[in-house]
Amino acid sequence: MTAVYRKELRSYLTSMIGYVFIAFMLAAIGIYFAFQNLNIGSPRFELVLDNVQFVFLVFVPILTMRVLADEKKQRTDQLLLTLPLSVWDIVLGKFLAVVTLYAVPMVIICFYPLLLSSFGPVNMPAAYFAILSFFLLGCADIAIGVFLSSVTENSVIAAVMTFGVLLACYLMNTIATMVSYTATASFLAFTVVILLFVAIVYHMLKNTTVTCVAGVVLEGIRILSEWKTCKFL
Amino acid sequence: MIEVKHLVKKYGDHTAVNDLSFTLESGKIYGFLGPNGAGKSTTMNMMTGYIASTSGQILINGHDILTETEEAKKCIGYLPEIPPLYVDMTVWEYLITVADLKKVPKKERNAQLEKIMETVQITDMKKRLIKNLSKGYRQRVGIAQALIGYPEIIILDEPTVGLDPKQIIEIRDLVKSLGKDDTVILSSHILTEISAVCDYVLIINKGRLVAADATENLSKMFARQNSLELLLDVSQEEAEKVLDKFPQIETVHFTTLADQTLRVELNVGGDTDIRRELFFAFADARIPILEMKNASVTLEDIFLEVTGNADETQKNREEETR
Numbered sequence: 001m002t003a004v005y006r007k008e009l010r011s012y013l014t015s016m017i018g019y020v021f022i023a024f025m026l027a028a029i030g031i032y033f034a035f036q037n038l039n040i041g042s043p044r045f046e047l048v049l050d051n052v053q054f055v056f057l058v059f060v061p062i063l064t065m066r067v068l069a070d071e072k073k074q075r076t077d078q079l080l081l082t083l084p085l086s087v088w089d090i091v092l093g094k095f096l097a098v099v100t101l102y103a104v105p106m107v108i109i110c111f112y113p114l115l116l117s118s119f120g121p122v123n124m125p126a127a128y129f130a131i132l133s134f135f136l137l138g139c140a141d142i143a144i145g146v147f148l149s150s151v152t153e154n155s156v157i158a159a160v161m162t163f164g165v166l167l168a169c170y171l172m173n174t175i176a177t178m179v180s181y182t183a184t185a186s187f188l189a190f191t192v193v194i195l196l197f198v199a200i201v202y203h204m205l206k207n208t209t210v211t212c213v214a215g216v217v218l219e220g221i222r223i224l225s226e227w228k229t230c231k232f233l
Numbered sequence: 234m235i236e237v238k239h240l241v242k243k244y245g246d247h248t249a250v251n252d253l254s255f256t257l258e259s260g261k262i263y264g265f266l267g268p269n270g271a272g273k274s275t276t277m278n279m280m281t282g283y284i285a286s287t288s289g290q291i292l293i294n295g296h297d298i299l300t301e302t303e304e305a306k307k308c309i310g311y312l313p314e315i316p317p318l319y320v321d322m323t324v325w326e327y328l329i330t331v332a333d334l335k336k337v338p339k340k341e342r343n344a345q346l347e348k349i350m351e352t353v354q355i356t357d358m359k360k361r362l363i364k365n366l367s368k369g370y371r372q373r374v375g376i377a378q379a380l381i382g383y384p385e386i387i388i389l390d391e392p393t394v395g396l397d398p399k400q401i402i403e404i405r406d407l408v409k410s411l412g413k414d415d416t417v418i419l420s421s422h423i424l425t426e427i428s429a430v431c432d433y434v435l436i437i438n439k440g441r442l443v444a445a446d447a448t449e450n451l452s453k454m455f456a457r458q459n460s461l462e463l464l465l466d467v468s469q470e471e472a473e474k475v476l477d478k479f480p481q482i483e484t485v486h487f488t489t490l491a492d493q494t495l496r497v498e499l500n501v502g503g504d505t506d507i508r509r510e511l512f513f514a515f516a517d518a519r520i521p522i523l524e525m526k527n528a529s530v531t532l533e534d535i536f537l538e539v540t541g542n543a544d545e546t547q548k549n550r551e552e553e554t555r
Contacts, residue, residue: 003333010330015321079317079378082281083334084306 004093025105028055043122046130064145065159072153240289249275251440262412264431265420272440273420281311310384316375320364335382368395389419443539463497464524
């Protein structure tokens with residue numbers, strides 16, 4: 001795993017993409033920080049991170065689109081998969097390399113609350129937990145991107161798919177308001193989502209048993225979780 | 234030692250590899266021969282663990298490639314059809330990366346890489362970016378990659394494609410030198426290459442093993458008895474008049490060439506050598522023999538015969554099922 005990790009991190013740091021990513025991430029957060037905290041004089045750094053979430057929509061697809069798709073396109077997956085490495089090593093090594101790159105701007109923004117505290121009292125736990133959750137959110141998005149990069153060998157398609165999924169996640173609150181709040185409607189909406197998910201699982205695995213089990217389990221969890229509200233059952 | 238047992242690979246309805254079984258011993262050079270799309274690369278990809286088989290088993294030094302993946306893969310160095318190169322790296326960086334991935338100890342690494350680069354003659358290219366290298370050099374970097382860690386089994390999928398004749402000879406010599414200590418398996422659709430390098434040939438057609446034997450044995454097995462090829466400066470009728478005097482001749486085949494010369498291919502029964510008699514018979518008839526030679530059986534003939542038969546038997550089978 002460490003060998004894949006080192007190889008991947010080296011490829012980010014010997015090309016422009018790693019530095020460009022770090023620079024733009026810092027620039028985006030820096031602009032919001034300068035405007036919301038320094039200019040207006042608010043001590044709440046967590047609001048900056050809340051507003052700056054949209055950067056994931058742009059940067060995660062660009063950062064992860066090549067991770068596995070490019071290996072397939074250049075046929076270097078044939079090298080990795082025939083070396084004494086497990087798939088686990090390859091995927092985890094690559095994921096952790098992207099996470100490490102992403103951790104660099106995160107470490108740098110850890111200084112911002114300290115900077116802010118020189119002007120007045122700052123709620124430190126709120127600021128640092130916000131940074132932690134921002135970091136974890138980014139890791140989750142990167143995991144989505146790495147996964148979608150593995151389903152295609154075209155990195156542009158991988159980027160577009162990742163963007164679509166992240167956009168849907170980003171706008172989920174708004175999308176949710178479109179579904180009516182009655183039990184029947186939410187039942188139907190969730191069933192549609194589960195069926196979609198199961199269809200994707202079937203398309204990838206071509207295994208009826210796994211697909212049926214996944215569908216029944218998900219539907220079961222959903223019904224149990226809303227047992228009291230689903231009065232019509 | 235590689236054991237392949239009843240290997241099958243299906244892509245939907247298409248069967249790429251159909252019930253393939255063979256055993257390869259250590260210290261020999263094996264050749265996989267077959268027309269394009271015969272299933273050579275598919276078989277190699279399954280042997281190296283790149284793709285899974287539909288059914289059947291592959292044992293590499295006793296390790297099953299699907300269950301004891303890492304132990305089995307440690308024994309193999311593989312050069313796929315398209316060399317898997319990271320084109321943004323220099324040759325040296327790439328080889329270091331592969332050595333790292335193959336878990337070659339750091340102490341031995343540099344010495345080993347220098348030696349391998351020497352063997353495949355890419356030392357001069359050490360600091361060049363792979364994307365700026367020519368096809369031949371890329372192929373050599375691919376071979377170097379397969380040699381890192383000195384695996385016991387080296388599998389090369391069409392190693393000489395895209396190389397110039399001088400490089401092809403160099404690669405062949407390299408393969409021969411590797412075959413002294415290790416098992417080398419190479420695939421090709423070029424017959425001369427296989428007959429020049431390999432100890433043992435496996436002919437594959439449409440996913441089936443149609444012939445497998447030592448290279449010399451194959452030639453012997455298929456050698457036709459006593460066939461002669463003559464080039465005469467005469468018309469067919471006159472040649473027939475002379476040849477009629479020889480009852481030993483079993484079959485004759487005439488072809489008139491563009492320059493009005495006649496090519497005669499004939500098969501003689503038994504072990505009798507009629508070349509001298511033929512010479513004098515034609516000389517008496519004042520017919521000049523421009524050329525006379527024993528038609529030797531090449532691997533090419535065997536290949537065509539074997540793959541052709543395979544087609545026929547398959548057709549027969551299909552008809553039977555109808």
